[in-house]
Amino acid sequence: MQSLTGTGVALITPFKKDLSVDTEALERIVNYQIDGGIDYLVVLGTTGEPATMDKDEKELVIKTVIKANNGRLPLVLGIGSNNTKEVTDELKSRDLSAFTAILSVSPYYNKPTQEGVYQHFKAIAEASPLPVILYNVPGRTASNMLPETVFRLANDFKNIVGIKEAAGDIVQAMRLIQGKPDGFLVISGDDMVTLPMVLAGGAGVISVIAEGFPKQFSQMVKLGLERKVDEAYKLHYLIADSIDMIFEQGNPAGIKHIFKELGLCEDVVRLPLVNVNADLAGRIAAFVKKIA
Template sequence: MTQFIGTGVALITPFNSDLTIDFDALERLVEYNIENGTEYLVISGTTGESVTVTKEEKKELISFIAKVNNGRLPLVVGIGGNNTAAIIEEIESSDLSHIDAILSVSPYYSKPTQEGIYQHFKAISKASPKPIILYNVPGRTSSNMLPETTVRLAKDFENIIAVKEASNNMGQYLELLRTKPNDFMIISGDDDLALGVALAGGSGVISVIGQALPKEFSEMIRLGIAGKAKEAYDLQFKLIPIIGLIFSENNPAGIKAVLETVKISKSHVRLPLVEATDKLKSTIKAELENLGKS
């Protein structure tokens, strides 16, 4: 699955002022990433405000992005939740003809045991016609998929090919890298730790900031995968401040403020999220000026 090595970006869903989807902005965003070195695109993840996008809108997003992309980059779509049967139904009823893999988040809110998590993904694996990237993000799910569960799934099901690990715990990353099967990919879901994970043997990142700074961020990850630490860290040191800023209030409010500043899309979000504060927008603008991006 070399198509998922490097930098994938968790695309935002741009909105107009009336909170309908801004397809013009979405086209600009997709083209900007294709032209500037992003390796693959992720549709309808957390950063895409998936929980407030309707089923019909999700179908429109997949169809539109697939049309704009026109086979140029691999596409991943988020299909996950805490209702196993509903996820299977969505997989079976969706047109996945243009999709290269499914990103499926570990069950949230219900707080299942590790065995419950295993059985959940076992059922999804059996139903999915596409490769599966697991997604562990305990800060949002209130449940940590432990490395032994991830590795068990990796060993038992051939179509479970990777994990997007977003525990923000370097020790957990290292345990996954130490114990995983050789062909199983560890993909960082933490922009601030992504370089360290790449240098330690990870396969790259599914990034938030990467969609706004694709040239710099994807080059940093490529250097990390190649073991060129000095050159990679030189880039990371420049990016550390903006990475911190976009997560300081809310994701995706922060990245939407960045994309508004660089004139790709507007900063509108759907409730219960609210836009970045004027103070944060001003700080983001100043940092982008420091990076020569405003």
């Protein structure tokens, strides 16, 4: 799975002012990522707001990204739910021929035990025709997938090939890197700790801020993988303030405002999310002007 080493981005879903999917803007954003040196694209991850989209809208997003990408970069599809059967049914019925892997979030809301998490992903691994990347994000799911559970899954199922680790705990990330099987990818899901994770042996990132500044962020990851530490940290600190800003009032409201400033799409989000306030919008605009 070396094609998923480096910088992936969790694509937003741009909406028009009437809240419909803006396919032209989505095509622009895909091209902006590719031109910026991104290594792969993640479709319908949390940043894409799939929780507020219906089936037809999701299909439209998938088809638009596949067409715009035109085979240029590997694609990863987000397929996750707290209903295990819903995930396995989709894996068995969906045409996944355009995708390299799926990204599947640990079950949210239900708060399963570690055994429950294991059994959930066991069912997914057995149903999936593609490699599976686990996604651990306790801030959204209300439960933490422990390293021991990850190792158990990685050793038991050859098609579980990596984890997007977003617990915000660098010690846990290092435990994953230290104990993982050979070839298993530990991918940062926290933009702010991406570089430390890469330098500790991580495989890269699935990023939000990289969407806004793909050249700078993907170059930072590349330098980190090459162990060019001083050069990589120079880029990290150049971007760091914007990472805090885009998550300050919720994702993807912050990154969508960056795209608005870049002229790529409107900054429309769907309820219960709302736009960033005027103060944060002003700070984001000033940062974009400085960096872009």
